[in-house]
Amino acid sequence: GAVVSQHPSRVICKSGTSVKIECRSLDFQATTMFWYRQFPKKSLMLMATSNEGSKATYEQGVEKDKFLINHASLTLSTLTVTSAHPEDSSFYICSATQRWAFFGQGTRLTVV
Amino acid sequence: GQQLNQSPQSMFIQEGEDVSMNCTSSSIFNTWLWYKQDPGEGPVLLIALYKAGELTSNGRLTAQFGITRKDSFLNISASIPSDVGIYFCAGQLGRDDKIIFGKGTRLHILP
Numbered sequence: 001g002a003v004v005s006q007h008p009s010r011v012i013c014k015s016g017t018s019v020k021i022e023c024r025s026l027d028f029q030a031t032t033m034f035w036y037r038q039f040p041k042k043s044l045m046l047m048a049t050s051n052e053g054s055k056a057t058y059e060q061g062v063e064k065d066k067f068l069i070n071h072a073s074l075t076l077s078t079l080t081v082t083s084a085h086p087e088d089s090s091f092y093i094c095s096a097t098q099r100w101a102f103f104g105q106g107t108r109l110t111v112v
Numbered sequence: 113g114q115q116l117n118q119s120p121q122s123m124f125i126q127e128g129e130d131v132s133m134n135c136t137s138s139s140i141f142n143t144w145l146w147y148k149q150d151p152g153e154g155p156v157l158l159i160a161l162y163k164a165g166e167l168t169s170n171g172r173l174t175a176q177f178g179i180t181r182k183d184s185f186l187n188i189s190a191s192i193p194s195d196v197g198i199y200f201c202a203g204q205l206g207r208d209d210k211i212i213f214g215k216g217t218r219l220h221i222l223p
Contacts, residue, residue, distance in 0.1 A: 006154070032208045043200065043215045044155070093154045100145060101204075101211055103154035 002028050004096050006104025013084055013111055021079045021107045023050075023094030029074035030096035035067075038091040038106075050077040050094075084111040118201050118214030126222050131188040133199060133217040140181035141203030145211065146173075149198045158199075159186070188219075196221050 003026040013019050023033055031052045036044040048069055049057040056069035066088075068080040077096075081088050089111045095101045118135045125131060135144070143162055147155035159170050161177035161184060168175055174187045184203075188195055201214040 004154075034210060041218075044213045046210055046212075049210055091152075095154075095211070097207055099207065100143070100157055100160045101202075102157065103147075106152065106154045108152065 002026075002096075002098040002102045004094065004102045004104045006094055006107055008107060009105055010108045011110070013109070015085055015111055016083055018080055018082045019084055019109060021081075021092055021094075021109075023077045023079070023096070023104050025075045025096040025098075025102075028096070028098045030077075030098070031074060033071060033077040033094055033096045034101070035069060035077075035079050036093045036095070038093060040091075044093060047079075052077075081109065084109070086111045116201060116203060116212055116214040118217055120217055121215065122218040122220065124220045124222055125191055127191060127193060129191055131191055131195070131219060132185060133201075134183065134185040135201035135203075135214045136183045137203055137212075138182075141205060141212075142181070143204040143207075144175070144177050144184040145202040145204065146175050146184070146186045147200045147202060149200065149216075151197075155200060191219075191221055193221055195219060 005024045007022045033050040035047045038044050047062045050069045050071040052071045058064045071077040093106045094104045146158045149155040159175040164181050165179045166177040172189045198216045198218050200216050202211045204211045
């Protein structure tokens with residue numbers, strides 16, 4: 001099946017710094033990718049829809065200036081958590097669709 | 113907005129038992145999806161359903177797309193230890209539309 005690769009799988013950063021997470025569709029092109037956040041023992045919460053060549057669409061309550069999304073090519077979307085704080089610590093997952101949604105491996109972000 | 117109600121929230125079963133979980137929605141979907149998530153990993157697609165009434169199997173897994181388009185179930189037969197994990201139902205209107213997830217069913221297998 002289609003492969004979506006997410007990098008890094010784990011990252012620890014200091015409070016106040018920014019972190020970039022990459023999501024790549026390895027063997028197909030994706031005009032749309034999705035970014036999710038998942039808290040422990042909870043479901044996936046959609047944060048935003050990443051649109052190639054245009055602005056991302058953010059879900060209600062998600063700060064677009066906090067979570068910057070760039071979808072510069074048909075195979076790459078990036079999520080940048082700016083000025084990270086401990087409450088931003090979470091599991092972030094991306095997905096891309098080729099007939100159905102395929103997910104990346106997830107990124108565990110820990111802000112200390 | 114659209115919501116998915118997934119039940120049960122968790123299950124504790126003996127190895128070899130059959131498992132059944134379901135999802136209901138307040139509105140229709142054109143695609144129903146079932147995913148499994150292992151700890152620290154992204155969800156992996158198990159079964160995709162595209163037509164109302166469709167019954168699809170994948171090994172020991174069987175899922176059905178409800179005739180009203182507002183519900184779906186997933187059955188696992190003869191459970192084995194590697195079935196442990198969280199199972200999510202998900203609904204989608206169109207291929208590039210966002211996917212709405214249920215809250216998950218956490219499956220535990222007792223030794």
